Amino acid sequence: MTTLLEVSGVSVSFDGFRAINNLSIQIAEPELRAVIGPNGAGKTTFMDIVTGKTRPDEGTVIWGERSVSLLSMNESQIARAGIGRKFQKPTVFEDQSVRENLAMALKNKRGPFDVLFHRKTPQGGARIREIAEEIGLADDLPRRAGELSHGQKQWLEIGMLLAQDPRLLLVDEPAAGMTPAERQHTTDLLKRAARTRAVVVVEHDMEFVRRLGCKVTVLHEGSVLAEGSLDHVTANQEVIDVYLGR
């Protein structure tokens, strides 16, 4: 296990409100990590910073074995460097088919002319079917993504993440709005993905986090409150006070 992502001393304020306060987190490769914390703790903002959506006021975000700073890169460069993201609210391209959504995410050259002259390959088609299989949408490839159920959209977005073949997956509340069976499937998907890569999952549901069976980071008011196994952090008095005990 080597460190893949190193966030240190990061702070960000919105109109004077410190959403992230001297936050430091390290993620190894491969690793499965759960990030929990009360609403407004800064979990989504943490992902915004790593993916280039939000620029921090202070701190560093270092990536990969060559220790490049993500803060000097834009969103698409960061994505191409190998960071994929699933949003809290499922965002798939509703007007396009499941296949088109996956094809767009599929790891390929991303320049306009590469895309313009892109030709479908049997390998690409096979990979799309393989992913569709994995996310349970094998029969839905020609369907418009907008017609999918909420849970299916969540999966499609996870599928798009897998298609990107990133080294780090940032997954924001993947199980929101899912049935227990769907949650179970999602847990399996994430655990499988984490065998070869780094996966960071933000989730509220303790049962879900328990099933992930991984190291847990508790965020509170923009910084790390506790870190360790789920049993370890849930025994922490501070965590109980600010999060569990309410």
Next chain:
Amino acid sequence: MTRPTPSSVRKYLGGARGGSAPSPGATPLGGARPFVMRHPSVLWFLLALSAFTLGVTFLSDAFGIGLLSTSFVKTLGKTLCLCLVAIAMDVVWGYCGILSLGHFAFFGIGGYAIGMWLMYARTERIVEASLAEAPLPPTEQEVIDAIGVQIFGVVGSSEFPALWAFADSLALQLLMVALVPGLLALVFGWLAFRSRVTGVYLSILTQAMTLALSLYLFQNDSGLRGNNGLSGLQNIPGFEAVPQSVISIVFLWASALALGLGYVLFAWVVSGKMGSVIRAIRDDEARVRFLGYHVESYKLFVFTLTAIVAGIAGALYYPQAGIINPAEIAPIASIYLAVWVAIGGRGRLYGAVIGAAFVSLLSSWFTGGGAPDIPLGFYTIQWTDWWLVLLGVSFVVVTLFFPKGIGGLFDHLVRKDP
């Protein structure tokens, strides 16, 4: 940074067609059949366009039974050019979501670029003919000076501005038709997209560009004859003996060819993966960035390509119109273009064609006095005045109740699958 994975390694080693045979149910490989064959709507469009062009030819004065006047043939030829700029507008707005209200400026620039050669070459012939009668053969400088007086006399000048440096060369001015709109779009787009100007702010910026350009052209010292514009463009140098009835058909064919090629080009661009990415940018550009696509490059590509096509459309339009002046580039023209596309149905190329053809022909009918006035007793509706009101109301109605436009109705009839 990229980590080779088994699948990507296989892909690169296997090449596009190598490796194992596709499993059953695999998507058929693109490219096996020609593009138009795989897209029946493109084929249908090309057939309809050919039938239209042949039909007009057989009804024309020059090559047919003479049912259509030369001026009407020119109107139809111009309409084809408007359809071409409309599909460009549809690609940039309907597919890529950039509401450019400046594409008619690119159209006008194309017209000016070809107009400069037309005017220069024709004046040169006239001047040479008249100087030939002089006792001494004229020097080259005398010829150029005389052309300058002829062209720029109306703005009280006789000097050739630097802008006209290539006006004597048809090849170079044809290059300018594509190059000038393309470069302007590239620079403007780069500045705007790089700063992530989007939505209504971008529309306002494109209007500002258009306004600045037309105000500049209105000045007498712009080098392009101020508000006089360029005229006599219907006279093609070297073909003075050919009657306008024949020239009108030649331009009709050239316009139809350009529209057909433009349609195939854009249909190809908006199909497949490029189309997928472009529509995704329209629907949620931030999300596309997180997939690793550099959204700004895509917008710049689409903006520039459509500007070039708009320039070509303009270069075919103005020789049929005979005159171009700065009023053509007025900001309102680009707004009309958006209205055509909205009424025709954006996000479908044939919708843009329907919108442009329908609205522009209707517009010339109404404003040309073709539509009978409606006496209401207390008031008489004169369509020359009320046409714009009707157009505005139609635009509002279409936007509110038929967001897919006329092309959307077409969809219902044609589409078999739900």
